[in-house]
Amino acid sequence: MNAIFTGRKRSGKTTLAFDIAMRNGGGIIIYDPKREWRGWPGQVSDVSEIEQKIKEGNEVIVLHPDGDKREAFSPLARLVSELHRIAMDKGWDKAQHHFTLLVDEAVNVSTAKWVDEELLSLIAENRPEILDIFLTFQSPKDANNLLKSRVDTWFIFNTSLPSDLDYLNREVGVPQQDLEKIQHLREHEYAHFEFDGGTPRVTYNYEPEAWFRPLEYFELNKNEREEIMSRDSDDKEYTLKELFEEFLDFFEEKKSRRSSRDRDDDRDDRSRDRGGRREKTYKIQGY
Ligand SMILES: Nc1ncnc2c1ncn2[C@@H]1O[C@H](COP(=O)(O)OP(=O)(O)O)[C@@H](O)[C@H]1O
Numbered sequence: 556m557n558a559i560f561t562g563r564k565r566s567g568k569t570t571l572a573f574d575i576a577m578r579n580g581g582g583i584i585i586y587d588p589k590r591e592w593r594g595w596p597g598q599v600s601d602v603s604e605i606e607q608k609i610k611e612g613n614e615v616i617v618l619h620p621d622g623d624k625r626e627a628f629s630p631l632a633r634l635v636s637e638l639h640r641i642a643m644d645k646g647w648d649k650a651q652h653h654f655t656l657l658v659d660e661a662v663n664v665s666t667a668k669w670v671d672e673e674l675l676s677l678i679a680e681n682r683p684e685i686l687d688i689f690l691t692f693q694s695p696k697d698a699n700n701l702l703k704s705r706v707d708t709w710f711i712f713n714t715s716l717p718s719d720l721d722y723l724n725r726e727v728g729v730p731q732q733d734l735e736k737i738q739h740l741r742e743h744e745y746a747h748f749e750f751d752g753g754t755p756r757v758t759y760n761y762e763p764e765a766w767f768r769p770l771e772y773f774e775l776n777k778n779e780r781e782e783i784m785s786r787d788s789d790d791k792e793y794t795l796k797e798l799f800e801e802f803l804d805f806f807e808e809k810k811s812r813r814s815s816r817d818r819d820d821d822r823d824d825r826s827r828d829r830g831g832r833r834e835k836t837y838k839i840q841g842y
């Protein structure tokens with residue numbers, strides 16, 4: 556699923572997004588501009604270091620971007636996009652393998668007036684069976700329209716700002732009666748909306764203790780993660796590491812094929828398609 560987590564500062568957006576990603580199993584790639592996840596062995600400050608971290612077997616990758624936060628995002632989205640393509644080729648959609656991209660403080664990559672193009676192309680293409688994209692926003696208004704139209708799931712914590720409530724109602728489709736409840740949610744309580752065209756489905760979660768976990772790397776997170784992953788690997792063949800190895804092989808192959816000028820190969824056609832798709836640009840309507 557593509558999901559947005561919204562609510563005021565310190566309501567629990569980041570914690571909930573992480574908890575759901577952890578429970579989902581698979582790999583997790585986190586864009587963490589606020590440096591909330593600490594001490595994880597899979598922590599990097601540049602996208603180029605991710606390869607090594609995955610090779611070492613880390614299933615949780617945390618990017619603490621150095622320098623410009625916006626600029627640091629695009630290469631990450633490109634990497635995730637390539638992993639997604641390889642996973643498609645490998646038939647992960649049928650095999651029920653998947654991974655999660657968690658974009659914390661997504662205001663760095665999306666506002667009402669601007670959105671990172673790589674993120675947009677990723678969210679336009681991603682198969683929910685393979686890749687979940689989670690975005691956290693303090694204000695729902697920062698979810699760019701083009702992004703918002705690809706998101707079917709919203710986790711909404713207490714919201715009281717009239718302009719935010721109005722936005723949730725008119726632009727997201729939260730019914731009036733739920734706005735009332737959302738204004739009265741207590742600390743760490745949230746509403747979970749699923750929009751799939753018809754009447755939205757909503758459930759309320761009033762049990763914060765059921766999903767709380769610290770963001771720091773610590774024994775419980777580590778042990779639980781190992782337990783989830785070993786449960787997964789009973790019937791699932793691939794891990795993020797294996798996916799990444801396929802990804803590297805793919806580039807190696809492409810390189811050697813280019814040098815040998817071996818053209819009549821259908822993978823070449825596909826890689827041409829890929830290149831084409833990457834160049835696609837998006838016009839943001841109304842701007
Ligand atoms: N379910 C919860 N139960 C108890 N404390 C929580 C829960 N979720 C988050 N917290 C705590 O509240 C604070 C803010 O959580 P965080 O996820 O960072 O919020 P946000 O991303 O909305 O700013 C943190 O100290 C966190 O540990």
Ligand SMILES: [Mg+2]
Nearest residue numbers: 568569659691
């Ligand atoms: Mg947060």
